[in-house]
Amino acid sequence: MPAFLLDENVNNPNEIISRCKTVGIDVIRVHQVDLNRTDDGLIFQYAMEWDYVIVTGNIRDFRPEQKKWIEAGNEFPGAIYLSSVHYRSVEQIVDRIIIVAQEYEQTELREWWV
Numbered sequence: 578m579p580a581f582l583l584d585e586n587v588n589n590p591n592e593i594i595s596r597c598k599t600v601g602i603d604v605i606r607v608h609q610v611d612l613n614r615t616d617d618g619l620i621f622q623y624a625m626e627w628d629y630v631i632v633t634g635n636i637r638d639f640r641p642e643q644k645k646w647i648e649a650g651n652e653f654p655g656a657i658y659l660s661s662v663h664y665r666s667v668e669q670i671v672d673r674i675i676i677v678a679q680e681y682e683q684t685e686l687r688e689w690w691v
Contacts, residue, residue: 578602579654579681581674582624584633585613588665596671602678605629618642630655630677630687632670643688655687666691 580603583590590606597604607613612620617638624631625646633639636658647653657673673691 578678579630580604580628581632581657581678582607582610582620582627582629584617584620584631584635584639586634587632587659587670589667592667593670593674596667597674600675602674604632604674621646625651625654628654630657630681632657632659632674634659634661653687655681655689657689657691659691 578601581597583593583604583606585607587593587606590608594604594606607615607620610623612623617635621631621639621642623629631639633656639656640658643653643656655677657670657677659670669691673689677689
């Protein structure tokens with residue numbers, strides 16, 4: 578089962594972490610690994626190094642990093658991209674994380690949108 582890293586732009590991270598923990602899903606936030614207010618490139622590198630699926634509303638900065646990473650032939654653990662409409666919705670974010678966690682090993686897909 579994958580682990581997830583919440584970018585700092587995801588609202589109510591503690592609630593998301595708590596709800597995911599109750600169903601056995603490992604979710605941390607960038608703040609927990611001293612990456613709060615850090616360049617997105619460094620957050621991306623950390624996530625790749627530790628095999629986290631990134632959860633972010635910052636598609637503009639993370640998607641180009643993802644593209645470069647994949648084009649270099651690296652294994653990509655994945656990203657959940659939150660639209661501006663949904664990045665504040667705890668319910669939809671938790672639902673997507675649960676679905677991704679459940680289906681992760683059965684799909685080659687490594688990019689999801691909410």
